[in-house]
Amino acid sequence: MVEVVAWVCMVLLVVILLAMAVVLVAGVLDIFGFVDLKAVRERRRFRRQLREFGRDDG
Numbered sequence: 001m002v003e004v005v006a007w008v009c010m011v012l013l014v015v016i017l018l019a020m021a022v023v024l025v026a027g028v029l030d031i032f033g034f035v036d037l038k039a040v041r042e043r044r045r046f047r048r049q050l051r052e053f054g055r056d057d058g
Helices: 002-031 037-057
Strands: none
Touching (some): 002 037
16 A cells, blocks of 8 residues: 555656646746747637637627
């Protein structure tokens, strides 16, 4: 039982570290101009608004 708990904790730790690495890489790419995170967020907001308008019509 202890091994299972330790294994689950290890997997959760690895997942958290991978998520932090992805956020860090995205931030670095944004800083150096390879990816514009503000434009990505703006595009998501625009798509969400389009879906909301489509729901209002239907």
